Amino acid sequence: MTEKQSEITEELASKLEAGTLTVDELHRGIDALLPQAGEKRQDILYLQCNNTSLQGEVIGMTMIEDGQLSEGPPDPKDWPYKTVLEAVDDGWRIISFPNMALLAVSESDPHGLGFEFILERFKDR
Amino acid sequence: MTEKKEKCADCAPTLTDSQVLEFCKQGYLLFKGVVPDEINRMTTKYCDQDDNSEPTGLLEKDWFIDNVILNREVAGAVRSLLGRDFHLPILISNHRMMAPYSQQNWHVDGNFDFGHELNYLQVFYYPQDTPLEMGPTQILPGSHLVRNKARFMAHLGGIAGTVSATAPAGSIFITAYQIWHRRGPATSEGRRNMLKYFYWRTTPPLRDWFVEEDFDFATVDYTSPIEPLVEQFHSDIKVAKMFLWLCGEYDKFQNLGGQSWPLPANRNDIPYGFPERLPRPASD
Numbered sequence: 001m002t003e004k005q006s007e008i009t010e011e012l013a014s015k016l017e018a019g020t021l022t023v024d025e026l027h028r029g030i031d032a033l034l035p036q037a038g039e040k041r042q043d044i045l046y047l048q049c050n051n052t053s054l055q056g057e058v059i060g061m062t063m064i065e066d067g068q069l070s071e072g073p074p075d076p077k078d079w080p081y082k083t084v085l086e087a088v089d090d091g092w093r094i095i096s097f098p099n100m101a102l103l104a105v106s107e108s109d110p111h112g113l114g115f116e117f118i119l120e121r122f123k124d125r
Numbered sequence: 126m127t128e129k130k131e132k133c134a135d136c137a138p139t140l141t142d143s144q145v146l147e148f149c150k151q152g153y154l155l156f157k158g159v160v161p162d163e164i165n166r167m168t169t170k171y172c173d174q175d176d177n178s179e180p181t182g183l184l185e186k187d188w189f190i191d192n193v194i195l196n197r198e199v200a201g202a203v204r205s206l207l208g209r210d211f212h213l214p215i216l217i218s219n220h221r222m223m224a225p226y227s228q229q230n231w232h233v234d235g236n237f238d239f240g241h242e243l244n245y246l247q248v249f250y251y252p253q254d255t256p257l258e259m260g261p262t263q264i265l266p267g268s269h270l271v272r273n274k275a276r277f278m279a280h281l282g283g284i285a286g287t288v289s290a291t292a293p294a295g296s297i298f299i300t301a302y303q304i305w306h307r308r309g310p311a312t313s314e315g316r317r318n319m320l321k322y323f324y325w326r327t328t329p330p331l332r333d334w335f336v337e338e339d340f341d342f343a344t345v346d347y348t349s350p351i352e353p354l355v356e357q358f359h360s361d362i363k364v365a366k367m368f369l370w371l372c373g374e375y376d377k378f379q380n381l382g383g384q385s386w387p388l389p390a391n392r393n394d395i396p397y398g399f400p401e402r403l404p405r406p407a408s409d
Contacts, residue, residue, distance in 0.1 A: 046280055050353060059354055062282030071228075071282030079283065109239075111272045113281055114354055 002124055008032050040122040041066065045092055047084050048114040052098050054085040059114050066123070084117045092119035133210040133327055139201025142332075142340040148206060149367040150349040152269035152301040153290075156198050160250070160295035164192040168252040172219055172318045181217050183320075193250055194322070199297045203246060205334040206299075206371065207326040214248075214322035221318050224259055224311035231265075231284070232275035237303040239272045241366040241375070243326070247302045250320040254294045260311030261290045262298075262319065267351025269301035270363040278305070286350055332372040342369075342403045343395050347387045358388050369403075377402050 001009070012029045015021035048060035061079055063070045072079040081087040088094065098115035105111045140148075148154050160168075167188060172180055183189045194200075194214060203211055234247065255261045265287055289309050290298055300306070311317065347368070349360040362380055365387035369375045377400040384390060385398030 046282070048281070048284075057353075059285040060281055060283060062280060069282070074283070074287075074289075076283065076285040109272050112277065113271075113273070113284065 140205035258313035
């Protein structure tokens, strides 16, 4: 729940306890609590790892947050997440797992940059 | 020092076995500040007058040919990697930018080949100081061993192991063409010229650079810095193939699997599977 949603909920609860909540106020409060189209913004996080595990080491990253592209600090030691699991713990949702079709690539040919997870997070505008 | 023959040239090779192997591992060699300041100034002045993306007229200037294209250290390295009578550049590109600017997408340049052969080299020349603030070229060492395509790389951002080729004026770096690279972001202000050109092999590969007496094909480490990013030992095998090809010994390459040569290890004998016909240092 966002800070704004908490405020609305508290206000409704207070008025209900005080016996002053009207039907109109209840309807408006519920409308305000429901997500409205266009009110959320999607952030995207690409994490390339050295294996398919959620605990694999992150070897590449790109983040699109608030519509801004970021590659993280130059030194990988300073990147926000060392594993995909850390990003999940921080509220990111995985929307794409590494493509197992990579197994079909030639046995002797390393290909591409690791195993790519794509994650999303929604924030209020 | 150097004999020009039509569009080809020859000179003394300058790299050692270890340096050639290092090129196979890294995919590039950087020569810092090897071009005299006066030539850097003349090049910059020329590029100010011919500011299009292909100032190929530079190749008509003797001072540019002698000090840049046939620069002793660089030409010696090119000679080591491409053999005698290597073909000289026929085109100069200038990635001329006015800072500040953002980084490019990661890419490999078009018309690449990810095999073990090294038949051409792409070379970059900075005529001005190019510190981090001036957006030097970024390279991923060892990535010449990892197949990719530019259009599949556009979403990549920070990559562990990336090197920014910061260097003083007059620096030249030579690369395996298919290495992953991009222009880095520039936060400073000013003009950056970055000239790119190409050399080709015209003769079969041969180990005719500086041979080290104690260089041992059996025990040298073939590990590339790209190793953490790919399947275990695959880069060692790629490096060994590339090095043997450069030595003219590729037909002797074999990989018998598991712990055999050319994997790195603390063994109690010559590595199993080491090709018998490869040279070994003379025993004491």
